[in-house]
Amino acid sequence: MRVYLLIMLLAAVVTYVLVPVVLRIAIAVGAITQVRARDVHTVPIPRLGGLAMYCGLVVSFIVASQIPYLSRVFAPGSGAWGVVMGAGVMCLVGVIDDIWELDWYAKLAGEILAAGIMAWQGVQVVSVPVMGLTVGSSRLTLFVTIIVVVVVANAVNFVDGLDGLAAGIVAIAAFSFFIYSYYLARNASPGDYSSVACAVVAGLVGICVGFLPHNFHPARIFMGDSGALI
Numbered sequence: 001m002r003v004y005l006l007i008m009l010l011a012a013v014v015t016y017v018l019v020p021v022v023l024r025i026a027i028a029v030g031a032i033t034q035v036r037a038r039d040v041h042t043v044p045i046p047r048l049g050g051l052a053m054y055c056g057l058v059v060s061f062i063v064a065s066q067i068p069y070l071s072r073v074f075a076p077g078s079g080a081w082g083v084v085m086g087a088g089v090m091c092l093v094g095v096i097d098d099i100w101e102l103d104w105y106a107k108l109a110g111e112i113l114a115a116g117i118m119a120w121q122g123v124q125v126v127s128v129p130v131m132g133l134t135v136g137s138s139r140l141t142l143f144v145t146i147i148v149v150v151v152v153a154n155a156v157n158f159v160d161g162l163d164g165l166a167a168g169i170v171a172i173a174a175f176s177f178f179i180y181s182y183y184l185a186r187n188a189s190p191g192d193y194s195s196v197a198c199a200v201v202a203g204l205v206g207i208c209v210g211f212l213p214h215n216f217h218p219a220r221i222f223m224g225d226s227g228a229l230i
Contacts, residue, residue, distance in 0.1 A: 001182070001193070003069055004202040007060045011206025015056030019214045022052040023221045031098045033222055045219055047098045050227025053207040054091040057230075058084060060203050070194055079196045082121025087230045089114035090153065094226030108150070111229065115149035116142070157228040163217035166228055171208035177201045 026032070026046035033045045061084060065074035074080055093110030096102055102110075124145045127134045135141045160166035181197040211227070214220050 003064065003067055004178070004182070004198050006067075007064050007199060007202040008206040008209070010063055011056040011060035011203045012210035013056075014059045015052050015207045015210030016213060018052035018055050019049060019211060019221060022048050023214075025051070026098075026221065029099055031224065033224075045222055047222040047224030048095065048226055049211055049215065049221045049223035050091055050094050050098075050225070050230055053211055053223065053227045054087060054230060056207040056210055057087065057203045060206060061199070064199060070199060073194050073196050073199050077121070079121065079123045080199055082118050082123045083200050085121060086114045086118030086123070086149070089117055090229040091226050094224060094229045098224040098226050107225070111150045111153055112146055114229075115146040115153075118149065119145040153229045157225060160223065160228045163219040164212055164215050167208045167212050167215055167223060171205055171212065174201045174204040174208065178205060 023046050026048035029048075031046060031048045033047050061074065061080060064070050072078075089110065093102070093107060093114065096110075097107055119142050124141045125135060125148050126141055135144050156166055156170060159169060178198060178201040181195055181201060182193065185193045185195040185198055207230075211223060215223065
């Protein structure tokens with residue numbers, strides 16, 4: 001448990017420290033959310049917060065990969081690095097959209113590419129435990145995984161409309177997934193609790209918690225698509 005809490009803490013600290021740096025970058029490059037009729041903020045707010053979040057995730061994973069207990073989790077070619085690669089493409093697509101506002105089809109193509117890279121690295125939906133369904137062929141598994149990732153990424157993006165809302169919801173959901181994954185890991189291998197799922201969601205909890213102090217009302221920065229898509 002302690003190594004996962006370390007991942008959370010490290011991801012949170014790195015994200016929190018880097019947000020002010022990213023805020024200056026956002027202002028410099030013009031990544032600003034203008035005030036619209038449906039918005040609650042009354043002044044333009046910089047975005048690009050997702051860039052700090054992604055850096056927090058990567059740094060926490062790099063440090064965690066040096067811990068012997070997690071050597072299997074962060075072995076070359078593991079799903080953890082697949083998530084990092086997919087999240088990196090998602091972040092890049094989001095950064096471009098935050099600055100220049102991509103057309104919807106270009107952004108969707110980038111999301112599909114990111115999800116495909118992650119799925120190709122072995123992070124795939126192979127079954128739906130609640131309904132007892134199993135995805136059939138390997139090609140169908142890739143397709144289903146891409147659909148699920150793109151749908152969830154855009155769902156979070158659509159929710160991202162109020163100060164602290166998206167980061168707060170994802171932090172709570174990710175922490176719930178962490179407890180569930182840790183419980184499964186303990187039952188599956190009582191002598192070894194190392195798990196890719198636990199490590200990934202621990203990092204996700206950390207980057208959301210680290211971003212929230214800057215995003216609580218009144219927000220100083222938004223995560224933008226670079227964060228919501230991750």
